[in-house]
Amino acid sequence: MRVASLLPSATEILFGIGAGDEVVAVTHECDFPAQAAGRPHLTRTLLPGEVIGDPAAIDRHVRASIHAGSSLYALDAELLESLAPDLIVTQELCTVCAVSYEIVTQAVRRLRGDPRIISLEPSSLDDVYATIALLGDLCDRRNGAASLIAALREREAALRSRPALVPPPRTLVLEWTDPPMSGGHWTPGLVELAGGIPVLANPGANSQVITWEAIAGADPDVIIVVPCGYGMEAALHATRALDLRSEWRALRAVRDGRAFVMDGNAYVNRPGPRLIDSAELFTAALRGEAAPPQALMVLRSAAPTPE
Numbered sequence: 001m002r003v004a005s006l007l008p009s010a011t012e013i014l015f016g017i018g019a020g021d022e023v024v025a026v027t028h029e030c031d032f033p034a035q036a037a038g039r040p041h042l043t044r045t046l047l048p049g050e051v052i053g054d055p056a057a058i059d060r061h062v063r064a065s066i067h068a069g070s071s072l073y074a075l076d077a078e079l080l081e082s083l084a085p086d087l088i089v090t091q092e093l094c095t096v097c098a099v100s101y102e103i104v105t106q107a108v109r110r111l112r113g114d115p116r117i118i119s120l121e122p123s124s125l126d127d128v129y130a131t132i133a134l135l136g137d138l139c140d141r142r143n144g145a146a147s148l149i150a151a152l153r154e155r156e157a158a159l160r161s162r163p164a165l166v167p168p169p170r171t172l173v174l175e176w177t178d179p180p181m182s183g184g185h186w187t188p189g190l191v192e193l194a195g196g197i198p199v200l201a202n203p204g205a206n207s208q209v210i211t212w213e214a215i216a217g218a219d220p221d222v223i224i225v226v227p228c229g230y231g232m233e234a235a236l237h238a239t240r241a242l243d244l245r246s247e248w249r250a251l252r253a254v255r256d257g258r259a260f261v262m263d264g265n266a267y268v269n270r271p272g273p274r275l276i277d278s279a280e281l282f283t284a285a286l287r288g289e290a291a292p293p294q295a296l297m298v299l300r301s302a303a304p305t306p307e
Contacts, residue, residue, distance in 0.1 A: 004085040009272035017144035077107040169221035171196035194282035226264035
């Protein structure tokens, strides 16, 4: 079996079930585990360099590209052809997060042989378990998949067995900062698993733009900022820009030191095995427990709150 993975989450799953040796190519964003980054890269971003690091500029570019029918990623069809994969793992869930299914199917038409294309569409933690099982079947790594699922379910059960938080903290997860976007798909379920109540969320569906008025009206107990695709350094930069907004500084969670920033690229944004790590980090934030600073940090406002 020769597998081309066009999803960072799928790459993590494939290595997690013991099929890493079958992975012949990945995307430019596949950085975990470390050995995955050494595989040939089939994709590259088409975002202009001048917008990278600027959430508002990225949002404008993405919306304009989608409106024009343009892709945000390029796929190296010649490299894909030369690697002759038996299985190509892609997605139709989000045109912003990965190369589109349409581009993949167009590239496959030129391939010799008849590779199988699998499109993954997880919208919940249970869907991720099903995805792990599916890839285990396709790659003949059923035992590895079963072991991985069992280990993840054990950690999930440990979180569910913890004493309930009373009252459960009303928790806002921001997956983008300008404009503010609330968590969708699996993210609200992770908040519930951590013992919180998701607010302004969109479970099982795409993230949605929310207004500062709605955020102020909800006035959540806890805020967790996980900008999609941003590592910790870029996420911290984005949240420093939030600190310039009076609406942000006036929020109770920010004033009380219960606003956090996470490495969204490594955790919440990828529907793979590390969603359980994400739920554990959410739990630490909601319960005021210690967490690795490279993964979760408290946001402390550097500007005065207006009278």
